[in-house]
Amino acid sequence: MDCTSGEQVSEGQAEEGNSAETPISKNQLKRLRKQKKWLESKGEKRKKEKEKRKRKIAEARARGESLGPTRKSLKENSMKNSACKIRVVIDCSFDKYMNDKDTMKLVKQIQHCYSVNRRSANPLQFYLCCSDGKTKERLDRIGDYKNWDVNFRDDPLWDVFEREEIVYLTSDSPNVLTELQPDKAYIVGGLVDHNHEKGLCHRLAEEKSVSHAQLPIGDYVKLNSRKVLTVNHVFEILLRYTETGNWENAFYQVIPQRKTVKLEVEKNTEPSDCIESEESEDIIKCDKNVQDIREENEDSKPKSETTL
Ligand SMILES: C[S@@+](CC[C@H](N)C(=O)[O-])C[C@H]1O[C@@H](n2cnc3c(N)ncnc32)[C@H](O)[C@@H]1O
Secondary structure, three states: OOHHHOOEEEHHHHHHOOOOOOEEEHHHHHHHHHHHHHHHHHHHHHHHHHHHHHHHHHHHHHOOOOOOOOHHHHHHOOOOOOOOOOEEEEEOOOHHHOOHHHHHHHHHHHHHHHHHHHOOOOOOEEEEEOOOHHHHHHHHOOHHHHHOOOEEEOOOHHHHOOHHHEEEEOOOOOEEEOOOOOOOEEEEEOOOOOOOOOOHHHHHHHHOOOEEEEOOHHHOOOEOEOOOOOHHHHHHHHHHHHHHOOHHHHHHHHOOHHHEOOHHHHOOOOOEOOHHHHHHHHHHOOOOOOOOOOOOOOOOOOOEEEOO
């Protein structure tokens, strides 16, 4: 029987020969049977998967491999229990500067921030200020995000923190961050703009008369691109810094190796526009190999060392 011909059969008819049931197409019937079969085999499949998982864990344990954090330890790594009291805020108020695709990328970056924070023994005090629609809507679609161990605020950050507490992070600031302080709230602009909105966060911080600073990248790492990092990279650098107190380690742990420049090739290399343009691959695969490249500060911009 050709189902494209629109021929209708009832489920009962097909299954039991009962013509009183609502007619359904052959395709629907196929789907129903498939669903029934799947439901019947679900329990068995789950059991097999569980056994397979157990076997893999036992094998990894036998090889002496690290199994990563357990569910129990993850639960204990809460912001409340954390020895780290540094507040890091993602300011999600830039919806109008992003198309749908970039909003989705931002949400992925936020998920990544959450994931690395959750896996840290001493997570940062993570805030999300989401007063805008699109980013919030996208976040709402992530089923479990409401259970995240994050301080969600529906208000703009200016209503959440005192002006004196705020340090807006921006690569355009002439101030360079030297350390992190618990009485400050470090703001990361929740923006994926492929550097189209140059200087936006710096202008915003100036307009609102709050402190601003760039990460001390130029003091430790030479990049083959400008110093505009993605939201998740900035977040993770701050997290790693709080773990070791060492900026250099933090940069090399987080910034993919391919984005750093070796001295030999440096002379002929024009910096590309910004690191941010390649951000999505970096979320999936971050090259964490540390290469020992120590160079003098290449930044020609005038800077003032600031403790913020
Ligand atoms: C993709 S960038 C957004 C770039 C945007 N054009 C702007 O005006 O900042 C996302 C955010 O990461 C933070 N960021 C990126 N690179 C940084 C750096 N080198 N130093 C400090 N913050 C940085 C800033 O908070 C920035 O708003």
